[in-house]
Amino acid sequence: MCRWLAYSGTPIKLEELLLKREHSLIDQSLHSRMGATTTNGDGFGVGWYDGGETPRVYRSTHPSWNDRNLKELAAGISSPLFFAHIRASTGSAIQETNTHPVRYGKWLWMHNGLIRDFPKVHRELVNDIDDTLFNSIEGTTDSETMFYLALTFGLEDDPIGAVERMVGFVEETGRSHGVEQPIQMTIATSDGTSIYAFRYSSEGDSRSLYFSTRMDVLQAHYPELTELAGLSDETRVVVSEPLGDLAGAWNEVPEAHVGIVQPGQDELRPFTPRR
Amino acid sequence: MCRWLAYSGTPIKLEELLLKREHSLIDQSLHSRMGATTTNGDGFGVGWYDGGETPRVYRSTHPSWNDRNLKELAAGISSPLFFAHIRASTGSAIQETNTHPVRYGKWLWMHNGLIRDFPKVHRELVNDIDDTLFNSIEGTTDSETMFYLALTFGLEDDPIGAVERMVGFVEETGRSHGVEQPIQMTIATSDGTSIYAFRYSSEGDSRSLYFSTRMDVLQAHYPELTELAGLSDETRVVVSEPLGDLAGAWNEVPEAHVGIVQPGQDELRPFTPRR
């Protein structure tokens, strides 16, 4: 399907994670090891917070590996909190409005996975999106529908609760149409301060998701790694698959859990869909 | 807004009308004389019937004047019935799924104009689209919404009646939201046999629309014009603005009328929205 990464911490250039790692996100666009597809070449996007009222977004329908502008921007843009996503379409059109991250106000959203038999439930799901949000929908993906449902269910006030309600609603709707395992997802969303990273699937066998070890621990283990020097203790990366093979650096998000990367202590909690 | 042309008659290469006329459609993309905007550079599309079950469509987000592939295809493709459209966006995203012509089954549809205050009525209009059609919607334009409403109202069986009901519904919905002049349109639609060309606006001041004079009459007037030789008597072009200045060649479609280009005698009838 797709691969993504979310970063929070000491401001770094986007290219540090998109291009310079051994198994960087760009490398994953051609050689994903853990994804549902090896190639993720159906467009990409980056979203970054730079202190303005809303995050900035750069999205393209080209494969990330051959987009020159991405290399320029990744070398030119620094941010303390950014998202990046490479897409492998499950059917909807290749257009910028179907790439991730999707933005609404100060919120970014990106998704790997799918709503199974989406055409069967698409209209019912859209029908529940709030009137005030409807005209903001620009694409046709299941991912964007999930975002606007989560916003409808209160994402801006209670992100985890809203996603739990969104997933509960998607599962209920799918099952009412005979879809046994309606949803498969890893999702990241942020308001510019915290990152919420979800791993869940109806079948209990979710796409891979990892978070990096506390930076002070990593730095103590690997004092010789200059790229880690200068990064704050709170610096954290959440990724579909590890960016390299550094022992002890990557930890799997458990099945049906949500991780919260936030100022102060980060958290990892069970995730339960509800209605 | 946009410019378009529709052709029916002796099979010709698309380039004859897209490129080779004095004021060809490509010329209109940079120098429209009668359009709401001089430049129509927000993508384009062509659709053509070639005897297959459905028409073929080539659409692009590039300006038509600099798209090399269009020149190649226009020189390579002949058809007895084809549509071409150049877009000037009134706000929705520049993506292939927002260009025209839109296709459903054997039907093509293209539009110049707008639904005024579309965000105010968008959801209500979409709500009336039939369930079996909903998942075929790929873009976000008012034009595509109009097409799927017309299909919902029976376009495939009664094209003119369906468009009358669609316009009546759009006007009613718009007015219920305080929009005084809800719709402005010239529309062409076809099933591969007939072309239906509508000119209408709530304010009674519609965008320009012309149809060509009967070919046998033109040939009698201009026996020296080799490009007219060999074209059947029934050959007809409908255009947003004339493709040249040939006296007697172009006739305005009257306000609130629909023209039907069909095997046998063509027709011109008054057009009245209804509920």
Next chain:
Amino acid sequence: MCRWLAYSGTPIKLEELLLKREHSLIDQSLHSRMGATTTNGDGFGVGWYDGGETPRVYRSTHPSWNDRNLKELAAGISSPLFFAHIRASTGSAIQETNTHPVRYGKWLWMHNGLIRDFPKVHRELVNDIDDTLFNSIEGTTDSETMFYLALTFGLEDDPIGAVERMVGFVEETGRSHGVEQPIQMTIATSDGTSIYAFRYSSEGDSRSLYFSTRMDVLQAHYPELTELAGLSDETRVVVSEPLGDLAGAWNEVPEAHVGIVQPGQDELRPFTPRR
């Protein structure tokens, strides 16, 4: 690097070979089995002869697997002789003018492979291109340089001799700069009547190349295969890798050979670079 196919025979729709085979060219764009890279997503092109003075070309920078226009055109265009190519860039920019096939007059040209250390020899090679051809160069690839050198050396009059001289010149130039194995190539070129398909590399270990078995023989072996019915005895496909697993259908072009698909008896000859 790249993958390509060349077809000559009974006119068929492009989609028959680009899309409908088990291991069609589009399938090879994501899952090449024999190519230097698994993914060939850096643009594509098709070129076809339709009886006009020059062949038509449609080229795009998008991956072939997600380009909707390609699907439309492949379903809409029939031709008795066509080329198709999917690109994996070895470094030069992703732009239409760097995709294949390249066209000059009635000739098409496409290439899989590379000139090693091309930057070392690029200028010297370009210096030998004829003045009358220089302004026709539009891109920056080694492949296009090879084409214009072959044209300079007489491709239009003696295709095989010209390619032999081109390869000899590239090898001589490369070796004068210390490049031990200067060229790796499979090449197809055509004037609309014959196809010349070359397999050669300085190291004697060339990229894969196959040609299809005589159609009457295949039809006799597989009388049940409806897709073969109606194809003339002379129908022939040359491909980077087989389009399926039909036993007896595909024959390897031997190392350092050129195949000639032409009216009457096809030929297979040794290929020897010369100066």
Next chain:
Amino acid sequence: MCRWLAYSGTPIKLEELLLKREHSLIDQSLHSRMGATTTNGDGFGVGWYDGGETPRVYRSTHPSWNDRNLKELAAGISSPLFFAHIRASTGSAIQETNTHPVRYGKWLWMHNGLIRDFPKVHRELVNDIDDTLFNSIEGTTDSETMFYLALTFGLEDDPIGAVERMVGFVEETGRSHGVEQPIQMTIATSDGTSIYAFRYSSEGDSRSLYFSTRMDVLQAHYPELTELAGLSDETRVVVSEPLGDLAGAWNEVPEAHVGIVQPGQDELRPFTPRR
């Protein structure tokens, strides 16, 4: 042909000049008042210095007026020295490598105008480009050829002298082929510290070029203009045509002159081609 702007001074967001002025560069892409063409829709580019070793470049083949990424980046990127360019092709292909600014090392270059009868002189001009620069050529425009000739003639050490020699060489070469007025140009080039802005044409009737009045003078005249507050005295804009109608704000660069925007006193000098 094209329109461009160059900015040096207090760091500002690119959108201030690209989007927010009354007659911003984006507005000029649809409604140029002084350009050779009204529409400049054949791609665009921005280049900006951000303290790194080389400037960053974002270029696209889409019209600037409908490119969403440009709006995002123009809102997200601040710079003390940046270039922006909108293109109207005079014939060469629409591809990123033919858009401006062109970059070599720390130098940016952009051009409005043309080398007349470029195909007649293209090869001779390219032949004089230094071997060490040849492989850096990526596109096929006259503008890029001029840049690499200027680099060959010493742009990095003596920018004005090198451009004088480049123009002298182009004129000499053109005239040897019977071209009476070989060159028409406004050019901006920068090393990240100074901007050199040239206005010249063989016929003594060059494309328009303006520079802004000293900022302290403007601020004194217009104390109420908040957008001028906070800008350093040395802040300067050079533009193909004024960004608005503020009286006293814009001064024409005289025919055959070069302006130097630099730390300390800016300069305006006569420009004379030489061999």
